[in-house]
Amino acid sequence: METLTLFELNSRVHEAIEVGLPDEYWVHAEMSSVHVNAAGHCYIELVQKQDSSLFNEIGGGMIAKARATIWAARFRMLRPYFEQTTGQAFAAGISVQLLVTVEFHELYGLSYVVEDIDPTYTLGDMARRRREILMRLEEEGTIDLNKELPMPLLTQRVAIISSETAAGYGDFCHQLASNAWGFVFRTKLFPAVMQGDAVEPTVIAALDAIAAEQELWDVVVIIRGGGAASDLVGFDTYELAANCAQFPLPIITGIGHERDSTVLDAVVNTSVKTPTAAAEFLIAQMVAAAERLEQLTEALVSGITARINVERQRLQTLTLRLPAAYALRKATETHALTLREERLRTGINSLLTARRHRLEIVEKVLAGASPEVILRRGYTITYDADGHAVRSAAGLHEGDTLVTRFADGKTHSQVISHS
Amino acid sequence: MTYEQAILQLDDIVRQIETGELGIDQLTAQLKRAQELITFCRNTLYKTDEEIQQLLQDEKK
Numbered sequence: 358m359e360t361l362t363l364f365e366l367n368s369r370v371h372e373a374i375e376v377g378l379p380d381e382y383w384v385h386a387e388m389s390s391v392h393v394n395a396a397g398h399c400y401i402e403l404v405q406k407q408d409s410s411l412f413n414e415i416g417g418g419m420i421a422k423a424r425a426t427i428w429a430a431r432f433r434m435l436r437p438y439f440e441q442t443t444g445q446a447f448a449a450g451i452s453v454q455l456l457v458t459v460e461f462h463e464l465y466g467l468s469y470v471v472e473d474i475d476p477t478y479t480l481g482d483m484a485r486r487r488r489e490i491l492m493r494l495e496e497e498g499t500i501d502l503n504k505e506l507p508m509p510l511l512t513q514r515v516a517i518i519s520s521e522t523a524a525g526y527g528d529f530c531h532q533l534a535s536n537a538w539g540f541v542f543r544t545k546l547f548p549a550v551m552q553g554d555a556v557e558p559t560v561i562a563a564l565d566a567i568a569a570e571q572e573l574w575d576v577v578v579i580i581r582g583g584g585a586a587s588d589l590v591g592f593d594t595y596e597l598a599a600n601c602a603q604f605p606l607p608i609i610t611g612i613g614h615e616r617d618s619t620v621l622d623a624v625v626n627t628s629v630k631t632p633t634a635a636a637e638f639l640i641a642q643m644v645a646a647a648e649r650l651e652q653l654t655e656a657l658v659s660g661i662t663a664r665i666n667v668e669r670q671r672l673q674t675l676t677l678r679l680p681a682a683y684a685l686r687k688a689t690e691t692h693a694l695t696l697r698e699e700r701l702r703t704g705i706n707s708l709l710t711a712r713r714h715r716l717e718i719v720e721k722v723l724a725g726a727s728p729e730v731i732l733r734r735g736y737t738i739t740y741d742a743d744g745h746a747v748r749s750a751a752g753l754h755e756g757d758t759l760v761t762r763f764a765d766g767k768t769h770s771q772v773i774s775h776s
Numbered sequence: 777m778t779y780e781q782a783i784l785q786l787d788d789i790v791r792q793i794e795t796g797e798l799g800i801d802q803l804t805a806q807l808k809r810a811q812e813l814i815t816f817c818r819n820t821l822y823k824t825d826e827e828i829q830q831l832l833q834d835e836k837k
Contacts, residue, residue: 657793661803
């Protein structure tokens with residue numbers, strides 16, 4: 358057996374590969390790193406993980422790895438083609454379908470040279486990943502939690518998750534600060550990385566920081582500017598979605614994309630297209646609150662005015678009725694008084710008449726009983742010597758002197774005899 | 777008091793006036809209270825914390 362030099366052995370491997378794998382091969386893989394150098398060549402590290410579906414396990418369960426190269430001329434064509442079709446930036450973290458040739462270089466070893474790419478695989482893969490995450494959240498019953506949180510009456514204290522350098526952050530703040538109604542907003546930036554692998558851990562850390570002081574905030578906004586192709590794959594993770602779904606404050610996303618939404622957009626309370634739209638949303642909420650306040654103020658004024666008018670009217674009506682009522686009452690009372698007066702008069706008259714009548718009768722009787730009347734009738738009254746009236750003959754004796762009174766005078770006589 | 781609570785109280789007062797629940801004697805007191813609530817709400821919407829603090833300072837003087 359001969360002893361070879363390394364170069365010789367490598368050459369043999371080179372030849373064997375050239376002969377054994379001469380064709381172009383379509384391959385699926387995940388890009389764990391993508392680097393474009395100054396000359397425009399793209400160097401990729403491809404990996405295949407054990408369970409590539411749900412989890413974004415960093416570095417875990419890897420079963421295959423390889424380097425791939427896209428030469429500058431080819432890359433200049435493939436990248437825009439890929440990004441326009443998928444709306445996703447050609448960057449680490451996504452799965453791709455590549456057409457490669459197999460190269461082995463004595464010095465540089467094995468690498469795959471990329472000739473073509475099929476973007477629909479990536480689209481399908483991204484969609485699949487999102488579906489899986491959403492299904493899992495649905496099973497756990499958490500998918501609607503943030504959406505069901507009621508938007509507070511005032512969306513005035515806004516916790517912002519973004520990057521200070523992110524396009525859109527500055528504009529967002531400016532929009533709120535210079536809103537046409539003069540509403541006052543209070544904002545604070547909780548910084549996070551808005552693209553690539555670092556999205557998940559930094560956004561979750563920002564959410565934790567906000568949760569720690571949640572009583573200070575009304576809503577959370579997650580914003581970043583974006584273009585036709587943005588590196589959004591970092592937002593399509595289970596951990597991030599689960600965190601947002603269960604967050605105690607309503608979350609609004611405005612992560613600036615044109616195409617289909619990320620998983621994040623599907624689980625948060627409100628999803629809008631851009632940071633500008635997010636600012637408009639917040640301002641619109643405040644406008645609604647201000648309008649309600651104005652309505653109440655107007656209702657207050659008109660309610661009180663109406664009420665006072667009712668009372669005034671009441672008073673007015675009573676005032677008008679007063680003279681007539683008084684006159685009526687007076688007439689009634691006067692009439693009653695008059696009636697009484699008459700009854701009194703009549704009564705007294707009757708009484709007097711009756712008394713008078715009785716008096717007259719007594720007078721007549723008395724008159725009838727007086728001695729003068731008897732004398733005038735022709736009778737006499739006899740008196741004895743003592744001046745007493747004599748009523749019976751029995752007490753008289755012969756010789757007694759008597760006075761006889763006539764109507765027109767007296768005589769003196771003596772008893773001669775009686776029988 | 778929160779803005780929500782203020783608005784609800786304001787709602788209540790307006791309702792009482794509109795349904796005639798409120799006696800004439802209470803009208804003045806409730807109107808005053810409503811005006812206070814409206815001022816509070818307007819301040820919350822349109823004034824920063826610092827400006828509100830300043831206003832309160834001025835009121836005390």
